[in-house]
Amino acid sequence: xxxxxxxxxxxxxxxxxxxxxxxxxxxxxxxxxxxxxxxxxxxxxxxxxxxxxxxxxxxxxxxxxxxxxxxxxxxxxxxxxxxxxxxxxxxxxxxxxxxxxxxxxxxxxxxxxxxxxxxxxxxxxxxxxxxxxxxxxxxxxxxxxxxxxxxxxxxxxxxxxxxxxxxxxxxxxxxxxxxxxxxxxxxxxxxxxxxxxxxxxxxxxxxxxxxxxxxxxxxxxxxxxxxxxxxxxx
Ligand SMILES: [Fe+2]
Ligand SMILES: [Fe+2]
Numbered sequence: 001x002x003x004x005x006x007x008x009x010x011x012x013x014x015x016x017x018x019x020x021x022x023x024x025x026x027x028x029x030x031x032x033x034x035x036x037x038x039x040x041x042x043x044x045x046x047x048x049x050x051x052x053x054x055x056x057x058x059x060x061x062x063x064x065x066x067x068x069x070x071x072x073x074x075x076x077x078x079x080x081x082x083x084x085x086x087x088x089x090x091x092x093x094x095x096x097x098x099x100x101x102x103x104x105x106x107x108x109x110x111x112x113x114x115x116x117x118x119x120x121x122x123x124x125x126x127x128x129x130x131x132x133x134x135x136x137x138x139x140x141x142x143x144x145x146x147x148x149x150x151x152x153x154x155x156x157x158x159x160x161x162x163x164x165x166x167x168x169x170x171x172x173x174x175x176x177x178x179x180x181x182x183x184x185x186x187x188x189x190x191x192x193x194x195x196x197x198x199x200x201x202x203x204x205x206x207x208x209x210x211x212x213x214x215x216x217x218x219x220x221x222x223x224x225x226x227x228x229x230x231x232x233x234x
Contacts, residue, residue, distance in 0.1 A: 005059045007043065008057055008060055008064065009042070009057070009073055010041065010042050010043035010046075011042075011043065012041060012042055013040070013041055013042075014028075014033075014037045014040055014041065014045045015038075015039065016044050016208070017031055017060065021063075021064045022206075023063060023064070024064065025058050026089075026092070026208070027056070027059055027060050027063060027085075028056075028091075029088075030088035030089050030092065031046075031049075031051050031055075031056050031059075031081070031088075032049055032051065032084075032088070033046065033049055033051060033056070034049070036077075042056065042057065046211065051081060052074075052076075052077070052078035052081045054076035054077055054139075055077045055078045055081040055082050055085070057075075058077055058219060059082070059085060059215060059219065062211075062213075062214070062215060062218070062219060063211055063215075066211070072227055074223050075161075075226065077219070077223050079147060079151060079223050079224060079227055082150060082220060082223065083144055083147055083220070086144075086212070086215070086216065086220065087090065087140070087144065088141070089212050090136040090139070090140065093132060093136070093205070093208075093209065093212075094129075094132065094133055094136060095136045096203065097201075097205055097208075097228065098129050098132065100201075101125075101198060101202060101205060102122075102125060104194065104197070104198045104201070105121065105122070105125060105198050106122070107194060108192075108194040108195040108197075109121055109122075109186075109195065110197050112187070112224070114150055114187050117181065117186060117187070120181055121178065121181055121182060122196055124174055124176055124178035124181060128174035128178060130198075131171055131174055132171050132209070135169075135171050139164075142159065142164070143161070143164045143220075144163075146159045146164075147161075147224055147227075150224070150227055150228065150233075153231070155231070155233065160228060160233065161175075161220075161221055161224040161225055161228060162225075163217060164221070165221045168213070168216060168217060170210065170213055171209055175202065175203060175206055178198070179203075182195070182199060183199075204223050222231050
């Protein structure tokens with residue numbers, strides 16, 4: 001299998017996908033696809049868990065290629081499965097990844113004698129998490145509720161996906177400030193292995209959140225727009 005510019009296909013082995021791009025492990029788990037898939041293909045693994053394969057592949061290819069281009073047929077994508085994926089991603093960030101980063105951040109900096117910097121780092125981190133939470137709560141309460149209603153045929157007439165598309169912003173200015181405090185001003189002291197490991201997680205969280213937002217802009221918005229057209233809302 002030649003991967004760099006080749007898109008993943010339903011007939012590819014799931015194991016090959018993950019070996020090629022480990023980030024797709026997160027995609028699998030957010031779609032509710034378990035490990036232990038043996039030599040099964042993407043199509044087989046999806047079918048067994050009743051996950052819409054074109055939706056899984058659209059997200060996997062989008063993340064793997066890291067661009068803003070959505071190729072392929074939008075009409076094959078399941079809005080419901082895509083939304084479940086996004087909800088699982090929210091829960092991953094808010095209930096698992098960010099709390100685990102905070103725990104290790106506290107461990108890494110708690111012994112510092114520079115209490116002012118320790119205080120600032122935690123303050124910025126907590127403000128960042130609050131920003132992410134507000135962003136995701138808005139989506140859960142407004143966007144996902146609207147799309148659910150649209151799928152059930154009873155949407156709120158005051159809302160359309162374009163309202164969301166206009167106000168949807170990247171999360172993360174606080175994170176830039178936080179990283180700058182640590183990178184530029186954290187005083188040298190002994191072994192920084194733990195702090196470096198946390199920093200790497202913060203960078204990876206930032207990347208993951210940016211690609212999450214892109215999936216909302218370049219996948220969710222167009223498929224919902226298509227659904228609105230079908231329902232005669234636009
Ligand atoms: Fe989101
Ligand atoms: Fe978002």
